[in-house]
Amino acid sequence: MPWQDTGVKKYMSKFSEAFKNKAFVGFLTAGDPDIETSGEYILEMVRSGADIIEIGIPFSDPIAEGEVIQASTQRALKNGVNLDKVFSLVSQIRKETQVPVVFLTYLNPIFNYGYELFFAMCQKIGVQGVIIPDLPYEEKEEVQISADKYEIDLIPIIAPTSAKRIQKIACCANGFIYVISPGDSWSTNSANMAQLKDIVKEIKKVSDAPVVIGFGEPEEAEIKEAAKFCDGISAGSGIVRIIAQYGKNAAEKVRDYVKSVKKALK
């Protein structure tokens, strides 16, 4: 087996270090443009200041993703990426960095691999959390048992439509909470920012877990605004779009992007 035991015990605090300042969660899809280059870009993101790395494990039908990530997923699947290859990728980067890593993937690849084996592998290679867009609160029990056993955080998602569900979801959250921003054109609408602020306020009433706001490709002013009331942000399609455009020659652009977001967060 290519992966090795990296001693996950020392990550017991998991994300607290990452959220000491306003955190940036850098996302890319494993295997786009190819698995080796994904590893290179992850390390580039870490060197440029990314506080948490979110690795998308490609699924054939990512119903919660927009076009940029859909296309990235298709490219990764064409490259033959599967769970074992992603585990191997994480093992490789673990030789270089202790940055917290979370996976984003749909439930079927995990179910197919076996919940028990999947979370055991996450623990073994040093993955701290998993975000599963098609696993709402109502269905999480079957997954939670294995995640708890191997001390992997199931990062819950809260949406602009969650309303009465916010506190129920937030109060049992581990790791951090992922709030998705409303609409595609949210940035043109200051009401959306006010709504996000209200959601975070609701969460903080019942949970002290850090709150990350998931944006697509936020502009500087929006990052600055969000940083006032949340603990971190992610830019889901920002880096993916750069990789789509520059392929294997995106390192410098990825570095510039991460640095610019980090600067805006300060």
Next chain:
Amino acid sequence: MIGTKFGIYGGQYIPEILMSEIINLENSYNKFRNDEKFCSELDFLLKNYAGRPSLLYFAKNMTKDLGGAKVYLKREDLNHTGSHKINNVLGQVLLAKYMGKKRVIAETGAGQHGVATATAAALLGLECEIYMGKEDTERQALNVYRMELLGAKVHPVMSGTMTLKDAVNEAMREWARRCEDTFYVLGSVMGPHPYPTIVRDFQSIISKEAREQILQAEGRLPNTVMACVGGGSNAIGIFYNFIDDPDVGLIGCEAAGKGLNCGLHAASVTKGRLGIFHGMKSIFCQDNDGQISPVYSISAGLDYPGVGPEHAYLHSIGRAQYVPVTDDEAVDAFEYLSRIEGIIPAIESAHAIAHAIKIVPKMKKDDIVLICLSGRGDKDAYAMARYRGKKIHE
């Protein structure tokens, strides 16, 4: 059914962004399904607009020719818009209206569900947008035109395999973007709870009528009830009121495409395995990594990589049997029924006819087989001609 599941199948595996709305849908459905005004309005539409009850037809020539059991056809092809889809759509679009929604969206494969949704939206005065795989818009160009004629906007879906599953993905994405004023009219007994139950309830009128009709005609229940299965809405519709009759055999006919061993098929129960997709735990065609497989059938309506959770459950307890039928067999059956009974079946329904051709001759003369003729085949004429190498000039 316990909670949101049939045994282990079903559930609500959908993004959080849709959860509040799906709970709203369930509450609204539970409220209106027992509402006198809603029920009488739906009943009126089914009778006076859709043309129910549909006929139960004794296929005398087919019975004689096959020389076995008596064959009865439940004529869902005679409904307004030409298939069973209207039963579910009138129910859901009326529900949308009662819920105060302004706009309906739907996915469609063959176009039958899209046409039915566009029809009901036109009738009840709601905006309508249909998501259809680009490949299907080409295979079923006539239905695209029909939907547009009815005032719907058709979005060709270019993502993934550009067929039905991708149309469902895109409809779900659109629903997530705009669920405040939009109702998602799901076309089959699939997706997250409560859709498999809602669609089954609205389609169960098929077997409610058929049960009474066969008792009237024969004084007893059929030995075997058959239907084609994609997601499985017409099948659950004709099965439902016979499930508690243990002597009535239930057979679903899946699309075996060009053959089960070449990968070009959509036979989920026969070749798939347990998985979680499109909001439900059920049986899906998938690869070793849990990626959903591209599927194939000559019939766009059966070209779906999974089966509804209630079918997966009926299969798991041995209550229903699911069998594969190839393109070749379905096309032969399409031509057979056209010639012998003067009824051109939808290529989807022809899958059930094809299996009947195999089993009816082996049955006793006083046995009875009931087949759901889920739709008419006018929409398939060009494709069937092409299949036989004939050119038709428009």
